[in-house]
Amino acid sequence: MQVIDLEVYSVAVMYVVLITIFCVPSIKFLYRHCRVCITPTVHEGRVRTIQNFKADTDFNIVSCVHTDQHVHSMIALTESCNPTRESPICLFVIHLIELSGKSTPILLPMNKNNRKSLSVNYPNTNRILRAFENYSENSSGPVTVLSYVNVAPYKSMYEAVCNLAEDNSVHLLIIPFHQNDQSLGIHVCTIFRELNANFATYSKGTLGILVDRLSVLSMSNYNLSFHVGVFFVGGEDDREALALGIRMLERANTRVTLIRFVLPRKGDSGFVIFGEVQNEEDALESTLDESLIDEFLAKRDYSFDVVNVVYHEVAVEDCIQVLEAIREMENDYDLVMVGKQHNMGDFREEEMSNLMDNSDQLGILGDMLASNEFCEGKTPVLVMKCGVKRVKQMRNSGRHVFRSGLSF
Numbered sequence: 158m159q160v161i162d163l164e165v166y167s168v169a170v171m172y173v174v175l176i177t178i179f180c181v182p183s184i185k186f187l188y189r190h191c192r193v194c195i196t197p198t199v200h201e202g203r204v205r206t207i208q209n210f211k212a213d214t215d216f217n218i219v220s221c222v223h224t225d226q227h228v229h230s231m232i233a234l235t236e237s238c239n240p241t242r243e244s245p246i247c248l249f250v251i252h253l254i255e256l257s258g259k260s261t262p263i264l265l266p267m268n269k270n271n272r273k274s275l276s277v278n279y280p281n282t283n284r285i286l287r288a289f290e291n292y293s294e295n296s297s298g299p300v301t302v303l304s305y306v307n308v309a310p311y312k313s314m315y316e317a318v319c320n321l322a323e324d325n326s327v328h329l330l331i332i333p334f335h336q337n338d339q340s341l342g343i344h345v346c347t348i349f350r351e352l353n354a355n356f357a358t359y360s361k362g363t364l365g366i367l368v369d370r371l372s373v374l375s376m377s378n379y380n381l382s383f384h385v386g387v388f389f390v391g392g393e394d395d396r397e398a399l400a401l402g403i404r405m406l407e408r409a410n411t412r413v414t415l416i417r418f419v420l421p422r423k424g425d426s427g428f429v430i431f432g433e434v435q436n437e438e439d440a441l442e443s444t445l446d447e448s449l450i451d452e453f454l455a456k457r458d459y460s461f462d463v464v465n466v467v468y469h470e471v472a473v474e475d476c477i478q479v480l481e482a483i484r485e486m487e488n489d490y491d492l493v494m495v496g497k498q499h500n501m502g503d504f505r506e507e508e509m510s511n512l513m514d515n516s517d518q519l520g521i522l523g524d525m526l527a528s529n530e531f532c533e534g535k536t537p538v539l540v541m542k543c544g545v546k547r548v549k550q551m552r553n554s555g556r557h558v559f560r561s562g563l564s565f
Contacts, residue, residue, distance in 0.1 A: 206393075206544050207328055207363055207400040208449065212244055216404070217327040219249040221318060223349070225285050227333045230369040230537065232292045234331065237383055237492065238401070239408035240298030249325065250289045251305045251318055252282050253352075262309035264317040282306055297408075311348045315355040327362050329401070331539075334368040334519075334527070353518055362544040363397050366497075366518060368527040369537040382410040386490040388483065388522060389417045391446045393543040394496025399449055401541070402494060406456055406465065414467040415453055416486060418479050442500045480525050487532050495522050497542045 210216065216238065220231045231250075240246040256262055265271065267286055286304040293302040307317050322330050335349035357364055387402040389395045399415065406413045457466040473479050497520040516524045523540035525531060 205326060205328065205362055207397050207404070210328055210400070210404075214244060215247050216240075216244055217247045217249070217325055217329075219251060219318065219322050219327050219330045220289075221251050221253055221330075221332045222285060223253050223333065225281055225288070228285055228288045230367060231331065231333075232289065234367060234492070234539070235292070235300065236296060237385070237405050237408065237411070238329075239404055239411070240296055240300045241407070242299060245299035245301065247301045247303065247325075248289065248293070249303050249305065249321065249327065250286065251307050251321070252279075252285050253314055253318075254279060254282070254306060254308045255311055255314075256309050262313065262317070263306070264321065265306045265308070267304040267306060279306065311352050312355075314352055315359055319356070319359050319361065323361050329363050329365055330356070330360050331365045331367055332356050334366050334370075350518070357518065357542060360542075360544070364542040364544075366523075366540045366542075367537065368519070368523075368540065371535055382412065383408070384489060384491050385411065385413045386486075386488065386493045387413060387415045388493065388495040388526065389415060389446075389450075390420070390479070390496075390499035390522070392442060392496060392498060392500035393445075394498050394520075394541050395500075396445060396449050396496070397541040397543045398494040398496050398539070399453060401539075403449075403453055403456065406453075412465045412467065413453075414469070414488070414490075415450070416469045416471065417450065418482065419470060419472045420479075421474060439500070446500070476521065479522065483522070483525055484530055490532070490536050492537050492539060493526050493531075494539045494541060495526060496520065497523060497540050 218235060218238065220235065222228060222231060235246060235248055238246060251264075267282075272283060272286075289302045289304065293300045305321070307314060309317060318330070321327075332353055333349075335346050335353055353366065357366075383405075385402055385405055387399050389399055402413045402415065405411055453466070454468060471482050473482060497518075499520070499522065514524065515527070519527055519538075519540045523538060526536070526538045527540075528534060
């Protein structure tokens with residue numbers, strides 16, 4: 158009897174061990190997979206983008222910082238987004254810290270109780286978070302700052318941030334470019350580059366990569382005039398940049414210059430015709446582009462200072478002429494914005510990407526604007542990547558166009 162009981166006990170123990178070995182890793186994998194690959198949030202039938210943002214609601218932003226050198230430029234960019242009583246800004250500030258040892262990764266909301274204990278191990282965190290809190294008390298409009306610390310391995314650091322952004326319906330997630338701080342060294346820059354690639358892959362909302370190596374943006378007093386340049390070719394990423402520019406335009410003493418590059422497209426006859434679309438997909442993209450540009454130009458009718466709304470249209474024949482035109486358009490911009498990818502008709506960006514160092518993260522125009530060939534590399538650049546869209550459902554629904562999205 159004791160032998161039988163011992164055998165049963167041994168089998169039971171074996172089953173427990175096997176269940177532990179297989180079930181625990183499986184649960185972790187499934188949980189991680191579901192949290193990161195969640196379905197894009199849709200508000201009122203439309204995908205959450207800056208283009209579809211309602212002007213009378215909170216504008217939610219996540220700003221990620223690694224060091225205190227990123228703080229001032231992130232603050233200046235937040236201020237340029239025009240916080241108002243009708244549309245206040247809710248800013249989620251996340252200090253990204255590499256996890257050392259075998260501790261558990263955490264995304265910790267900061268308050269008075271845990272800040273004192275955290276300052277012992279992470280002395281820079283208090284200084285970073287205080288800077289954002291001081292800004293919220295002195296901003297031109299209402300800005301609510303919610304502070305977090307994300308302590309995790311760099312390879313999985315994006316998970317908690319993307320989940321926080323999704324849970325709070327964030328419209329814009331801003332991360333610093335991996336080469337902003339040259340003093341970090343090649344190894345750290347490589348790690349930051351991989352982290353940014355994960356953000357670009359898994360972020361469900363709009364992602365903005367801020368290139369500001371010299372912190373020129375932080376030198377601009379946000380109480381004074383602010384000049385923003387938007388370089389526009391076409392496509393959803395460029396529309397996100399223009400939509401943010403339209404929001405910035407509502408801020409006092411802000412001028413937005415829209416530079417639109419018009420590329421030729423081949424018609425049915427085979428001749429190159431500027432502005433003619435080739436198929437239904439191009440027709441939809443062109444309609445959305447024109448709708449948002451019309452909205453930008455309409456601001457001239459309501460602006461007391463027409464100079465604040467500037468529009469230039471440049472006809473080019475290929476990508477090379479676009480890059481050449483950019484080189485000749487240096488100006489006193491405080492910030493330049495551009496989409497990562499573009500609707501360039503018959504011209505493929507892949508042909509130019511092989512000549513670029515960071516086209517995989519910034520796109521060909523973003524890489525060009527971030528290089529030393531444009532304004533000697535002193536002008537900050539914000540590269541926009543539109544949030545994930547339910548493309549098939551939207552384009553097969555047969556519904557009519559509404560502003561820069563589709564209404565259902």
